[in-house]
Amino acid sequence: MGADELVELATQTAYAGTDGFMVGGSTDLSLEKVDSAVDAIKEITHLPVILFPTHASSVSGRADAIFFMSLLNSESRQFLVGEQIASARWVQQTGLEPLSMAYLVIAPGMAAGRVGQAQPLPRDDSDLVVSHALAGQYLGMKYIYLEAGSGALEPVPDAIISAVKNATEVTLIVGGGIRTPLAASKAVAAGADIIVTGTLVETSDRLKEDISLLIKSIHS
Structure with a gap:
């Protein structure tokens, strides 16, 4: 995405x-x-x-904050704790x-699952997702992010969102497939x-209108 396009997207979403x-994101962006x-x-x-980084090498000191996250269903030490140690x-x-x-990457997981070497959590197993979420809370994490993956055909199931919300006491973020x-x-x-709308931003032909409607629906 070019600088002009980014500015236009940011302007439209801020206005909305x-x-x-x-x-x-899941792609390996350079620090520059x-x-x-x-x-x-x-x-x-x-x-x-x-910041929502994949690698320590892309952590910019110019942002306001960073989601200092662990991909709890990754099979790779790199994404469980390695990148965190490298950036701390x-x-x-x-x-x-x-x-x-x-x-937490929920099936299908898309690029987030592939890049993070995750075993996507099943969409029909709320108990397993809740167990992962509680593990995160008990490890001291203040946010839980349920991620279906950018571009997913379907978002995280409502039943999983409800189960995690009812079982935990931290801020719940949901993203992936929300159009x-x-x-x-x-x-x-x-x-x-918190709702993450990357899929909509990437695919909408009338971003300002779509984002405005979506935000109104969230705040109503």
Whole structure:
């Protein structure tokens, strides 16, 4: 995504009423690209910019905060704790606010599952997802992110969202496959505290209108 396109997307989503921006994703972005993205967003809005990194090498000191996360259903030590160890001193030095998060990839998982070497949690096994979420909470994490994967055909099932919300006492984030106001409002009704709309941003032909409707449905 070019700088001009990023500025346009950020401008439209800020105007529509978004609460903040996540910068990062499953692709291996360079630090230069992340720095540029953060700078571009901050030029047009005072909304918080939170890093969502895959690798320690792309942690920008120019953001406001970082989701300091562990992919709890990864089979790789790298994504459980390795990247976190590699970035910890830099996070301290830059003054980024670390937001501890348990990251759970739900089937199908898409690129997030492939890159993170995760075994996606089944969509029909709420007990298993809750066990992972509680493990994250008991390890001291303040956020839980249920991720179906950007571009997923279906979002995280409402039953899983409700089960995790009822069992935990931390902030619940839900993302992946949320394309419509109805899908967003259902996720919020099920218990989501924060909705991530990357799929909509990536695919919408009328972003400002779609994001505005989606945000209204969340806040209503």
